[in-house]
Amino acid sequence: MEDKIKEIVISVLELAEDDAKQIEEDTDLLEYGLDSMTCVGVVVSLEEEFGITVDEEDLLVENMSTISKIKELVEKYED
Amino acid sequence: MSFDLLRHIRENDEYTVIWLFNIGVEKYWNNNVFTVKSAGDDIVVAHMEEMNLLITRQQDILILRDEPDVEYLEEMRNFGAEIPSIVCPSLKDDDKSISEIVLEDKSLTDRIKELCRNREKVVFVPYGVSSLEEKIAQKLGVDIFGPKSADAIRVNDKVYSRRFAIEHGFRVPEGKICLGYDELCSTAGEYLERFGRIIIKEPHGASGKGLWVVETAAKLKSTLLIIKRFYDISEDREWIVEQWCDKLTDLNYQVYVGEDEGKPHVEVFSVKEQRVNGTVYTGSVIPPSFDEKIVNECDECGRIIGEELYTEGYRGILGIDAMILSTGELVPIVEINGRFTLSTYLSFIPNRCKEVTDKIFASYRKVKLCNGDRYINIVNKLADAGIAYKDRDGVFVYTSETVNSNRTGEYGRLFTLCLGGDESRTDELDIKCRQIIE
Numbered sequence: 001m002e003d004k005i006k007e008i009v010i011s012v013l014e015l016a017e018d019d020a021k022q023i024e025e026d027t028d029l030l031e032y033g034l035d036s037m038t039c040v041g042v043v044v045s046l047e048e049e050f051g052i053t054v055d056e057e058d059l060l061v062e063n064m065s066t067i068s069k070i071k072e073l074v075e076k077y078e079d
Numbered sequence: 080m081s082f083d084l085l086r087h088i089r090e091n092d093e094y095t096v097i098w099l100f101n102i103g104v105e106k107y108w109n110n111n112v113f114t115v116k117s118a119g120d121d122i123v124v125a126h127m128e129e130m131n132l133l134i135t136r137q138q139d140i141l142i143l144r145d146e147p148d149v150e151y152l153e154e155m156r157n158f159g160a161e162i163p164s165i166v167c168p169s170l171k172d173d174d175k176s177i178s179e180i181v182l183e184d185k186s187l188t189d190r191i192k193e194l195c196r197n198r199e200k201v202v203f204v205p206y207g208v209s210s211l212e213e214k215i216a217q218k219l220g221v222d223i224f225g226p227k228s229a230d231a232i233r234v235n236d237k238v239y240s241r242r243f244a245i246e247h248g249f250r251v252p253e254g255k256i257c258l259g260y261d262e263l264c265s266t267a268g269e270y271l272e273r274f275g276r277i278i279i280k281e282p283h284g285a286s287g288k289g290l291w292v293v294e295t296a297a298k299l300k301s302t303l304l305i306i307k308r309f310y311d312i313s314e315d316r317e318w319i320v321e322q323w324c325d326k327l328t329d330l331n332y333q334v335y336v337g338e339d340e341g342k343p344h345v346e347v348f349s350v351k352e353q354r355v356n357g358t359v360y361t362g363s364v365i366p367p368s369f370d371e372k373i374v375n376e377c378d379e380c381g382r383i384i385g386e387e388l389y390t391e392g393y394r395g396i397l398g399i400d401a402m403i404l405s406t407g408e409l410v411p412i413v414e415i416n417g418r419f420t421l422s423t424y425l426s427f428i429p430n431r432c433k434e435v436t437d438k439i440f441a442s443y444r445k446v447k448l449c450n451g452d453r454y455i456n457i458v459n460k461l462a463d464a465g466i467a468y469k470d471r472d473g474v475f476v477y478t479s480e481t482v483n484s485n486r487t488g489e490y491g492r493l494f495t496l497c498l499g500g501d502e503s504r505t506d507e508l509d510i511k512c513r514q515i516i517e
Contacts, residue, residue, distance in 0.1 A: 036115050059116060
């Protein structure tokens with residue numbers, strides 16, 4: 001799941017290869033261009049990939065600022 | 080003498096202005112924009128209010144969420160700002176708009192009324208006008224300078240802007256106003272195939288939101304999914320699809336639509352070159368570097384737009400975004416903003432700054448802050464590097480609470496003016512500032 005999430009994030013943020021290699025589980029994605037505008041693209045891709053719908057109250061950039069946090073969010077909705 | 084906002088800011092007069100920097104007012108104009116929130120960003124945006132100090136007068140009243148940094152006020156004073164009476168609500172709530180807070184805080188409105196008690200001429204000037212600001216004016220018992228909220232709603236609409244431009248024979252990119260999601264999808268697909276690069280616009284977005292530049296089928300697919308997921312896609316909703324034009328630069332011009340003894344007072348009071356990253360504004364060049372012919376054309380178009388809107392009942396500021404195509408031709412309306420824009424507050428710096436400089440580059444950037452960072456830390460870093468503003472040259476930081484780590488957390492927003500003799504110097508200062516701060 002982490003690899004798929006990473007793939008989505010790299011694609012939506014349009015990261016160059018060098019930057020993409022730096023993304024680890026706890027990398028701060030805000031330093032790589034994650035903000036409220038790019039986050040909508042991440043959410044839509046996650047929802048499509050994992051068959052989930054994220055509630056409005058969880059739609060916060062701060063909930064998606066690392067790969068780990070995104071994984072937690074997806075797992076919450078997969079259950 | 081009736082109230083003239085330009086005269087108040089440029090020359091001063093006997094009026095007391097009650098200022099309110101209610102950025103984000105567009106959420107009260109329509110409900111279509113729904114996005115992922117960022118608590119950190121919301122706090123930063125809420126504290127951009129301090130830039131209002133660039134245009135206040137000493138006799139004015141400025142409503143701010145929080146007291147500004149004392150050292151910052153001193154720096155602003157030295158720069159040329161007139162510091163007004165600053166009033167802050169006792170209610171602190173980052174989830175509420177400043178207008179909601181003002182309406183709830185009776186002690187605040189009582190304080191303002193007390194400050195205005197012996198003043199004959201008082202007027203309320205918010206950044207934008209919705210029904211909330213109209214209620215504030217009523218509560219304070221003062222006139223409001225700005226459009227009626229119904230006019231603000233009508234004008235702050237990219238479909239209105241495009242229709243206005245077409246009806247008045249202004250140059251526009253090839254495009255279409257689509258009705259409903261299905262027509263949006265088919266038009267976007269067709270235009271992408273024809274032009275290779277398009278822009279899709281939701282009519283009511285601000286600050287770069289609701290704009291998508293698309294150049295591949297995959298990007299179109301994901302964009303349409305985003306729209307379907309986050310926006311109202313009712314059949315009666317309008318969308319814009321346009322060819323993306325190769326351009327030399329973006330620009331913004333500010334138009335004053337007022338009245339003087341029953342007659343229209345329409346004036347284009349500022350033209351700026353805008354630097355844009357994709358669809359997001361990053362800075363302004365004052366004065367602009369492009370041809371005088373373009374400035375004159377903006378002046379003419381702005382006058383036509385202002386006079387037309389005057390006859391429709393609009394009063395207030397218009398911030399008009401435009402662009403110069405790679406052919407050198409002006410597209411005079413990309414978007415009409417029927418409210419203040421960040422550019423409005425920058426428009427009077429050459430007039431109000433203690434020491435006039437030949438060129439100004441105003442910009443802002445996201446910055447990572449260390450624990451305990453405040454305004455003075457940033458200023459000291461610039462001073463240590465020899466580029467802090469002094470003697471008509473250097474970098475001036477014009478907001479403080481947006482770089483207060485206790486307020487914003489890890490990420491803030493740095494608003495700077497790079498002042499110097501010419502554009503190469505201001506660009507040099509901006510690069511140096513970026514190297515020091517980032």
